[in-house]
Amino acid sequence: MGNGEGIRAPNGKLAEVQRLATALAARVRYAQLVGRPVYDAQITALVSAARLMDAEHATWPPMVEEVLTELAKSLESGDPSPEEGDGP
Numbered sequence: 001m002g003n004g005e006g007i008r009a010p011n012g013k014l015a016e017v018q019r020l021a022t023a024l025a026a027r028v029r030y031a032q033l034v035g036r037p038v039y040d041a042q043i044t045a046l047v048s049a050a051r052l053m054d055a056e057h058a059t060w061p062p063m064v065e066e067v068l069t070e071l072a073k074s075l076e077s078g079d080p081s082p083e084e085g086d087g088p
Contacts, residue, residue, distance in 0.1 A: 014053070018061050021049035025067040032070075043071060 024046055031038050046068055053060055060068075 014056055014058055017049055017052055018058065018064075021046060021053070021064045022061040024049070025061070025063040028067050028071075029063065038071075046071075 024042060028038050028042055028046065030036075046064065050060055050064060050068060
């Protein structure tokens with residue numbers, strides 16, 4: 001196996017995923033607060049990071065959990081919060 005740990009990610013790499021996901025979630029939160037668009041690519045990246053953390057049995061950072069929960073609620077209610085597109 002490549003990393004000596006089977007298919008599991010090393011702790012350092014998982015910590016980096018958590019750090020980057022938190023930074024992206026903070027950026028999404030800021031965009032929501034100031035009325036800027038939230039792009040599909042940002043949502044996709046957050047969901048992908050959350051799935052990776054789930055696969056590794058790692059907890060989501062609080063900011064990631066909060067932002068994803070709010071995005072899910074807005075999608076359930078039909079709120080058009082996220083903007084179409086994939087730019088920053």
